[in-house]
Amino acid sequence: MTNITLKKVITFAKYLAIILLSIDMIVLAIPKLLQMQFRMSHYRAFVPLAELPKPExxxxxxxxxxxxxxxxGLTELAVGVLIVFKRTRLLGLLISLGVCLNVFIINFEFDMVYEVKRHITMTLVLTIALLFEYRKDLYKFFIELGGKLSGEAFSVKNTIWKKLRIGYVILFPVAYFIFSFVVISSFDYNLIGSYEIKNTEIENKTIEFKKGTLGSTPMLFFEKxxxxxxSVNDSIHYGSYTIENEDLFMRFWSTTNHPIEYIDAQFKDYTFITGTLNDSIPIQMEIKRLPVEKDYxxxxxxx
Incomplete structure (x- = not known):
């Protein structure tokens, strides 16, 4: 392989690393701006603090x-934009190094094994690899010059690549923001949440559920x-649901300690569930969504 060919390969690898790091940072940033990343299931929020796994x-x-x-999110978004341009790339990489080291330590200490591997193999390594090109400049600036400014500004040519970079840093974040917002909009967050079971009637007879494993009262959780x-009668039972308009169907995977296998019902005002239990038994439930003070x-x- 000739020196010219090797140089082209290194240049291609460099710009590939830049675009991969930029995409990764933007993809990490947008969900934070939309409160999508640090979310947990509603029912897990009622597990005692000492029993919560480290990741949750x-x-x-x-x-x-x-x-x-x-x-x-804005810091990661800034990194994704700054590293695309030569004039601001070093600044973006230095910020990225701080962010990645912080995330790596957090993920390692909180047993986020998948995220640890991800930040080792991609984000952190890409950042360090790209910073390697600036090693002499960083040594000179921080050690020899003691942080004193010196040198000339980069000259930027008005080329197609400059226009493509500008288009990328505008269009990709906007497109990913729209995509993430569409994902959020696909869930009914008026339904998803934590509910207290107020009253239950089966075959016109009142059933008194006791508190379950989670919370201080009988609880029902609709998750994403x-x-x-x-969560009733000192137990917790998992299942699935489908809802279309007011038609609600709930199926439980385990029926130990309670008689409910599935419920086919109407769900009105996110409060009243009226229908049949196990295909033929009349059932009515009144549930109440917890206020934010009890479940943020x-x-x-x-x-």
């Missing part, structure tokens, strides 16, 4: 502050991806 403990902590999510959780997750995305 971390997510519940960072998810409580939207301002923090905005700060980190059609996951259903019932109930307030996300809901006007």
């Amino acid at each position: 403990l971390m997510m519940s902590f960072f998810g409580r502050s939207y301002a923090y999510n905005i700060f980190i 991806n059609n996951i259903l959780v019932l 997750l109930n307030g996300m995305y809901v006007d």
Whole structure:
């Protein structure tokens, strides 16, 4: 391989690394701006603190502050934009190094094994690899010159590549923001949440559920991806649900300690469930969505 060919390969690898790092940072940033990243299931929020796994403990902590999510999201978005341009690339890479090291330590200490591998193999390594080109300049600036400014500004040619870069840093973040917003809009957050079971009647007889494993009262949780959780009688029961307009169908995967296998019902005002249990038994349930003071997750995305 000739020196010219090798130089072209290195240049191609460099710009590929830049675009991969930029995409990764933007993809990490947008979900934070839309409160999509540090989210946990509603029912997990009622698990005692000492029993929460480390990953969910971390997510519940960072998810409580939207301002923090905005700060980190904008920082990652800035990195994704700054590294695309030669004039601001070094600044973006130095910020990226700080962000990646911080994320790596957090993920390592909170047992986020997949994220640790991801930031080792891609984001952090790409950042260090791209910074390697600036090693002499960084040594000179920070050590020999003691942080004193010196040198000339980069000259930027008005080429097609400059226009493509500008188009990328505008169009890709906007497109990914729209995509993420569409994902959020596909869920009914007026339904998804934590509910207290107020009253239950089966065959016109009142059934007194006791508190379950989660929470201080009988609870019903509608989660994203059609996951259903019932917490009653010192137990917890998992299932799934589908809803179309007011038609609600709930199926439980385990019926130990309670008689409910599935419910086919009408769900009115997110409060009253009226229908049949196990195909033929009349059932009525009254549930009440918890206020934000008792479950902050109930307030996300809901006007």
